[in-house]
Amino acid sequence: MKGVAFYFFFTGVVAVMLGMLWGIQMSAAQDYTMSPVHAHLNLVGWVTFGLFGIYYHLVPSAAQTRLAWAHYGVALAGLVAITVGLTLYLAGGSDAIVVAGSVLTVASMGIFLVTVWRQHRAETPLPAAQEGTPAG
Template sequence: MTALPRLFFATAAIFALTGMAWGIHMSASGDHTLAPAHGHLNLLGFVMMSVFGTYYALTPKAAAAGLAKIHYGMSVVTVVTMAPGIALAINGVDEILAKASSVLAILTMLVFLVTILRNRAD
């Protein structure tokens, strides 16, 4: 496995552990108000990053491209802005971070689609 897929998987594990700890905290406190933010952390942070890592592990040519590194950076920024953005929106502070990170999430998935289309199986 090349470095980039390993980076996606390691980052996914960090996000998963963070999400799990947050879930335990919510359970212990009995306050599940931020469950949507917790869910997005797990979905985007663990599932999405793991799917991307799997694709790049199976497609080394795609992992070697410069766009793959940009894709990793966009993915991380998406996760670290989405969960707090949703938490802020739920708490009535502001919705701008949730909205901006939602657009970034779509762009991140668009980069993934472009990557897939550029690296068709022979």
């Protein structure tokens, strides 16, 4: 695994490590106020980033685009903003950062939607090309 696939996957591993440690800390302190932050770090961080990483590994032509790096940048900014913003919000602060994080996170999924569709179109042979392909 290399390039953007590696960065997505590695970020996911870092996120789940932090999320698990956070879960242990919540249990030890018997204070579950921050459990939504733990859940988002694990589900957006580990599950979503991990899936992005696996996709880019399986579809290298999608990984070799500037859009893939833009996707990583927007997704990372979203994950950090959701985590920090939700923590501040649950501690009684403003919701501005978590709202920004949500917008960035859904934007990153929008970029991924475009990527998956473009790759599908690129990999689907046109009917004319299929007809012209010699058998064997």
